[in-house]
Amino acid sequence: MSLLRLKTTECKVGVVGLYNAGKTVLLTSLINHLQDHDPDRFPLGSKETRIRKFTVRPPDRDWTAFNYSGHRDALVNAGKWPSKTTDRSQFVCQFERSDWTFSDCLLKLYDLPGERVADAGMVGRDFTGWSEKMLALFVNDNAYRTCSAPFLDAIKKPTATAAELLYAYKLSLANLILNFKPLISPSTFLLDLHGNAARPDTPEKLATSRFSGADAENEFCPLPADLRKPGTELFDSFSFRYDRYVERVVEPTILAFRSCTSLVVLVDVTMLLAGGVGMYDDNRQIIRDLFDVLSPGENKVFGPIARGLSKVLLPHQWRPGWITRVAFAAPKMDLVHPADRDRMLMLLKRMAERYAADRDGLKYDFFNLSSVVSTRALPIGAGMRVLTGTPLRGADGRKIPPGEEQRFTVAELPDDWPMTWSAGTYAFPEVYPRMPARKDYPPDQVNVDRLATFVID
Template sequence: MRFFGFNKRIGVVGMYRSGKTVFMTSLINHLERHDPDRFPLGKKRIRLGNFNPLPVEDGFRAFDYESHRHSLVSLQRWPTKTRMARQFRFNLTRSDWRYTLMDLTLTDLPGERLADIRIAKNSYESWSDEICGLFSTEPEYLAHAQGYIKTLAKAANQDSNPDQDEILHAYRLALARACLSYLPVITPSSFLLGPQGDYCGQRDEKGMAQTRYVGVDKDNQFAPLSKEVRKKHPGLAGLFKRRYEHYRRSVVAPTAHWLAQCNELVVLLDITTILAGGLGMYHGALALIEDLITYVDPGRGVLGQFASGLLKPLSAGHLTLPGITRIAFVASKADKVHASDRQKLLSLLRAMVQSRMNDLSEEYKLRVEYFACAAVKSTVSLNNGKLEGQPVELLQANSQKRPPVVRFTPSKVPGSWPENWGSHEYRFPDILPQMPARKDLAPPHLGLNLVADFLLSSDHLTE
């Protein structure tokens, strides 16, 4: 039989630990072994079939689906941390689109990289002016960046060559402080997430400033220099500019290139962690949404400008402008709150995102939907507001023994975002994954099928 091709490139975007790997693993598993009872799609009991993995595209690393599934099924553990953007490509057919072979690509994209939008759209000089401006005028940044501003002022006033390492260290210290207060503009993002995917796990500013890099690697770091320093020390400015461009080509361009090619995005926001993290973390998540909108909105010209400067040479003259037609915003890990509170997760998600997306969806005919979902449902909700599950904190070090199933009361989800709140006012304990005893079954989930339904629909092919 002949099949018509139908391609969808789906990007899964979210901050570190927002649930991207688990989401992709569970989704792929349900598409691979589709069971219309456990994963109902469409109104007419659609059946999926002919699942067939394909090689990944050039420049991507393969998403290690089998090993992540093994970890869930056989070890009953969450998948280990993934590094780098990972891709999974496969074919699939659906019973309501006869003669259509879907070619689907799922790629995960760390949200931290979106902060590099400022590098994508600026030359080294204008990026420097933007960051130095932010650091010296915005009160919340100023509090962390005073040391850096002073270091620059000293360099501007000295005739001998300034100490490159001192400037870089002062910049890293400013970023570490900003990061510990959840301020969003952490750029270059290599400071948080290295080009090889190594994540900054530290929580002390000195350690972070000593071990992280601002640039492609240790020997290729750069920092923003004020106009005065650039004028006085053109040698240093030229050096940082070359390293900046190297970073732009090797770290920022692939992200922008990949985003420009996506048709659909899944944006995972872990509302439970944002609540538990306090107001600072809320601000960080808002910044992610803003950066994302700036990336995908062709009206803001970012990809347009960026595409002509960077993508054109990369794509041998062919320009692919953003073709995003659908965005699913997903409140992930919904099983960490009580069943009676899940609707509130959705309200909080909408309250954060909706007003920002409305203009965009009208102007560009973007379809935007909101979901609360658990990719691997690992709790049971009881009548008294309690949850039943196996808290990770009860795992004993070096023991293979599973902790007991216990009953606990997670925080209640507020009906709307509070005006202010601190970290640890809300508590939603991490739990171990619960998988069915039957090993060939895909994970139990909450609402993952609704997200899949949205992603696998088409405005052109009708059911």
Template sequence: MARLPRIRRRNIRVGVIGLYGAGKTVFLTSLINHLRNHDPKRFQLGDSPCRVTVFRELAPEYNLPRFPYEQYRSSLVNERRWPRKTTVTSNYVLAYARSDHPLVKYRLSLLDLPGERIMDLSMYGSSYRTWSRGILRRLQLEEEYREPAEAYLRLAARPTTSEAVLIEAYRQLLRRLFCGYRPMITPSTYLLPAKTDDLTAIPQRGVFDQTFVGLGPDSQFAPLPERTLSQNRDLEKRFTQRYNAYVREIVRPMANFLRGCDSLVILVDVATVLAGGVSSYHGCRELLGEIIGALKPGDSGLPSYVLREGTRLTGDIVPGADSLLRLAIPHINRVAFVATQVDRVHERERQKLAGLLKDMTYDLIDARKEQSWGLQVDWFACAAVASTDSKQNGMIQARLQEDKLDNVIVNYTTTPVPEYWPEDWSPGDYQFPFVRPSIPLRRDAPPRHLDLDRVARFVLA
């Protein structure tokens, strides 16, 4: 019997973002592995059995570097360690077909961004003065930032403070925030240089001698209060010019890439947020709010009432035309909030992590749903590379990351996961050990996962 030609093409762009250490690289590596070597029994993409056939890998979009899938998988297999952090924005594109949609040829583009860059999204669409106002308000009003910011705030309030002193004081403030696990490190070039071809330029924890709060040593800027700016117009002009150049080179391309995606996957390591105490919760929630506010999921650039009426009328005149109209106007129409690394807790408690993530983010995204055009949102508990086994007696079995002996399997327990976020808690009240990756040596054998296919079904729908 002759094979039917594929008469439709469907392009899907997925942006994967998350806080530092949330597991973006592992998530993408496992997803690509499962698509390239698809087993419908282990990775279900449809309501009925469906097999994915990858035709070929395509060139990356936007002149971005290719996501180094093979390198990351090799480090998981051969070195038994998690891949190194993402340092550049990268892209992976492949063409595939699905047995349940025989007339459609799919083109999937996966976008990976360094977690540090996400912290700059508050600059998108904001002037230097507006950005300064927001940063300073947080430093002044929020308890976990107020104490480390005292010295900088005093200097910034004096219009006579020199530029060099201000820059150095702000760098020292960001160092204290980073070492205290506070997420508000912006400009992100303090953690990740603007040009990251030289990996030796990326600082180790607490060592920042070669990084800058701007595009380079002569392009640095810091947030300043209105009074200081009004009394030092030359400094305001210099900082504004440097800020605008930073937004143009770093922030705007990143935001435009993400806003052009069909689906957005936001990864959060909820277990680590719990382990970090209430200040970790506050920082994570604030950053997620800034991501949603900057990217505006569901926003097509047209008034929502125009889109609602347009889809209603086109759907009435030509059945199905409303769906085509939605596809014709690029915008983020699906958001998946994913609690990652859930294999670090016992299987009985994993869905609690998704519940906690929903509690943290529901009101942040709900306002977007009210203003948007067909935005779909869901929450998931996922382990892209499941590396533990849960026992009936409540124990967890795995190779712990902190153990020097790679092959020693231990049995242990973790702190119980709460049903709801506590009202107050301290770092260390909750403990969830990190584990070593467990992945097949055979390259065409994808790793065991926990509900990675559920996330894929949602974002690839």
């Protein structure tokens, strides 16, 4: 720190979103652009802002380091998108900004496996509360009711054993996975604590090979009111295991996000359009749960003036942290034709604005962005939207090795979310990343710079 820079401003930025939303790619691109900053390609506030003395710091205790170099290397040398995130991780760096006169910036970025987001509804709920929440979802939503039929049948039997209930619940979770429903909780059924993800298989095989809880000895599932009798082995053991699960798996991740100063909520508009109306409903539900748990916005104890003062007066370790900014972002904009990119932003706003607007003292904004621009667009001809890029899958849907650049068509975006639509109505083929090999040359991006300007405050 130079003599004039008397203090350090700590910015903690959490990135949340369903798995495959583009969180890890966004962080990789952002870090690359900060580390090898070129104000013309990545204006931070203005083109005059320079970043100096960028240094990587070790992550906080209890956090694994975000594998930046591994992800970047995979993008460049293997031409692959980063592998699945299997554990929560953190990237910490410190730098000076020419537009911050008296302070340098300590930036902490948080990544998590998207699967864990489905457990957000457990925070602040005891076993009874969670059971009721899950049962209400299963009973009241048609798609969830169909998938969870084995479980809804099993709980009708007053003599059902723990093993029968667990098996029926796991069959139901497996049905949900196979029907692309994201609310899989406990999320360890989908991604266990060793980072092993469930692989496509029959519901029966998934139900016998996966656990509904931290491990084989600690399984639990929701219980209906007539099976929730304190003093019974069933209720007491499930409730005990549930509490341990929340303490061990859910709270360390979710609560770290609650103490962030800014939150980036990634909503993959292309995936919601491709996945059908059920996917849209689920993702909205998850944003609502997350907002309930993370409660961004005004802190009741300190208030906005105290926060402003604390930033100036307190050393950064003492700064009370809470989320004051939320950036909603629609990633993978390069999979959408430029003619539709404003519509992409509009769809994002219409889906998410309500949740942010209901919070006092929260600053929020919307971004459509490409972390690694990997396509080019051709002018619209005969109403067709054509892009060029290297497709990831062949016509049969199987992954193919990278080949020549090709032309392919993408769907036109609607002006608003339709009343209903089915999976497959809209298609946005995935492509291989286009990433410069030179390590100090960050990828082409769109609006990641604007997002960074908003969240690094």
